[in-house]
Amino acid sequence: MLKTSARLLRLLTLLQVHRDWSGTELADRLEVSPRTVRRDVDKLRALGYPINAIGGVGGGYQLGAGASLPPLLLDDEEAVAVAVGLRTAAGGAITGIAETSMRALVKLDQVLPSRLRYQIDTLSSAMVIMPMPGATIDPPTLTAIASAVRDRRRLRFDYVSHDGSASVRDVEPYRLVQNGRRWYLFAWDTGAADWRKFRVDRLSLRVPAGPRFGPRPLPGGDTDDHFGTASNGHRYRAVLTMHASAAEVAEEVPPTLGVVEPLDDRTCTLRIGSDNLDHLAVWVAAFGFEFDIREPPELVEHLRTLTARLQRAARP
Numbered sequence: 001m002l003k004t005s006a007r008l009l010r011l012l013t014l015l016q017v018h019r020d021w022s023g024t025e026l027a028d029r030l031e032v033s034p035r036t037v038r039r040d041v042d043k044l045r046a047l048g049y050p051i052n053a054i055g056g057v058g059g060g061y062q063l064g065a066g067a068s069l070p071p072l073l074l075d076d077e078e079a080v081a082v083a084v085g086l087r088t089a090a091g092g093a094i095t096g097i098a099e100t101s102m103r104a105l106v107k108l109d110q111v112l113p114s115r116l117r118y119q120i121d122t123l124s125s126a127m128v129i130m131p132m133p134g135a136t137i138d139p140p141t142l143t144a145i146a147s148a149v150r151d152r153r154r155l156r157f158d159y160v161s162h163d164g165s166a167s168v169r170d171v172e173p174y175r176l177v178q179n180g181r182r183w184y185l186f187a188w189d190t191g192a193a194d195w196r197k198f199r200v201d202r203l204s205l206r207v208p209a210g211p212r213f214g215p216r217p218l219p220g221g222d223t224d225d226h227f228g229t230a231s232n233g234h235r236y237r238a239v240l241t242m243h244a245s246a247a248e249v250a251e252e253v254p255p256t257l258g259v260v261e262p263l264d265d266r267t268c269t270l271r272i273g274s275d276n277l278d279h280l281a282v283w284v285a286a287f288g289f290e291f292d293i294r295e296p297p298e299l300v301e302h303l304r305t306l307t308a309r310l311q312r313a314a315r316p
């Protein structure tokens with residue numbers, strides 16, 4: 001019985017790491033007859049694993065997708081990666097992701113060997129996950145958009161821009177883009193006849209999805225060209241001259257927060273955005289460099305107000 005169980009686990013591992021196998025190849029790997037392979041495949045099917053039979057000379061097998069999730073086999077590195085990913089998901093922008101991740105982590109923790117549990121606990125004890133406030137997105141919304149991208153179906157949705165104005169959009173969805181905490185839909189806006197970026201937390205889908213569309217050539221050939229500036233999509237977009245080298249500023253400013261462009265050996269341009277002027281003012285002051293504000297003028301006035309507030313707070 002133990003030998004049979006070990007063989008089933010090995011068979012399942014082979015099916016997971018390779019797209020398809022012939023019956024002869026599996027028999028050779030397992031050192032059994034093709035008839036034993038067929039019996040073992042039937043046993044795995046009875047356990048809930050959807051294994052498809054491949055027709056043709058010699059026949060074959062492949063692991064397919066089923067109606068329910070059977071147990072997974074993970075090697076050590078995969079198990080650690082999954083556990084760490086589940087722990088860090090608590091700060092995600094998807095509604096309910098923290099609770100769902102913890103449920104999955106508890107199930108995984110129950111079957112981890114002690115050596116792996118020790119590694120994961122060590123990593124977890126050293127990690128600090130900062131909660132990030134902001135709007136979250138329902139998983140069904142992301143799934144619906146992703147399906148429209150895959151199937152090339154037009155979408156209609158109500159959209160609220162950063163200034164509070166509402167509109168109805170009809171788009172050809174191209175990609176879902178995660179930029180920091182936020183999710184964006186990059187699409188061809190049929191009304192504007194141009195490419196546009198939409199924050200997913202600001203849209204409400206209308207159903208059903210629209211007709212199919214043919215793919216358009218993307219200017220530049222990559223979405224990176226359209227999301228290269230971290231200030232894109234924010235209400236306030238600041239352009240600063242930083243009195244330090246681009247390398248020094250880039251060490252302090254993560255690429256998800258701002259984009260650094262060198263001017264010369266001692267100065268550079270920083271482009272940074274936020275929906276909140278307080279956030280912008282604190283960020284640029286906390287980077288530790290002298291700077292000049294090129295735009296927007298609202299940030300200059302807000303810094304004066306904030307400076308006066310801080311001076312009052314610092315009085316004896």
